[in-house]
Amino acid sequence: MEATFRALSEHGYSDLRMRDIGDEMELTRQVIHYHFDGKYDLMSSFLEYVIDQYEGSVAVDAGADLRTELDARVEQCLFGPEFEEFSHWDRMKVYHELYAHAQNDERHRELFNEHYERIRGSIVEVVEDGIDEGVFREVDPELVGQLITDAIHAARGRRISLGHDDAPEQARRAVDEYIVESLLADRETTDD
């Protein structure tokens, strides 16, 4: 998988050949084909690997209040996690490239949908807990969770596609100041 990652970073998805992946780990194409049914199958396994690694790493302090937990989840999606061999942004570059291709690829689309569902779900859950505890006002948790997930996704994409290095930090501030802040129950006064 790390070899696939290196080959993808170097060649991009459209130009990637099985041979490039073999080169990265000194294996022949035959050996790779023994384990994977072609480039398509390998890419699907690779996407699952990237997503698993990403999701497995989200850890939030159990004692934190709900606003802090929400902010921590947003930050995790925007800035981390860091692993040994490749940076968060190396991974995200590949992730966003495969995402753009998912319109033509049912299996990838399914994997991205499952992942999106889980990321949004983890945010929705915190919003729901906040409403139950009276910390947040009565909002539509699904709609808020989706809005925050979208803001995160677009900011990462802007950093990658447009070179806006400050996009993730902008998104962190904007989500905190204009979405999370407006959820707080004690800000609300009128029920109009």
Place this chain on the structure above:
Amino acid sequence: MEATFRALSEHGYSDLRMRDIGDEMELTRQVIHYHFDGKYDLMSSFLEYVIDQYEGSVAVDAGADLRTELDARVEQCLFGPEFEEFSHWDRMKVYHELYAHAQNDERHRELFNEHYERIRGSIVEVVEDGIDEGVFREVDPELVGQLITDAIHAARGRRISLGHDDAPEQARRAVDEYIVESLLADRETTDD
């Protein structure tokens, strides 16, 4: 340009050959090469064409109040405009595919950046007017404009890449209910 559009829709950016564009308008590659310095130059011209058409069409009722104007601009970016030959989503599919490739393409990155700047700018302007007129509270217009632009972009991308047909409508509601609503000056009570 319409021939380029048809060829792009059919073959995608990575697999597009000059010959495919020629086929769409019954011209030879030689004639296209006489006008454009290769696929790259043609793609840049095409991107400018799509962006110009898109931007030129944003029209907002001059007598509308500022919240209505802001909502109208958001809707325009999410749902329209419709032109004769191709739908908004046909165009957006190509737009988002080129966007994902802009990380490797300085000229496209520049064009997307200029376009992004103008779209965000048109939203920032309305927010600034709203603050001046006391309709919106004192917020950072740049940060709010960026957040709204990001939410729009991600929702369009989700519809295209993940097949979420309701993503634009979700984004319209979420931006209105959780961002624009929280900008309203008369909702604010405490200056903490």
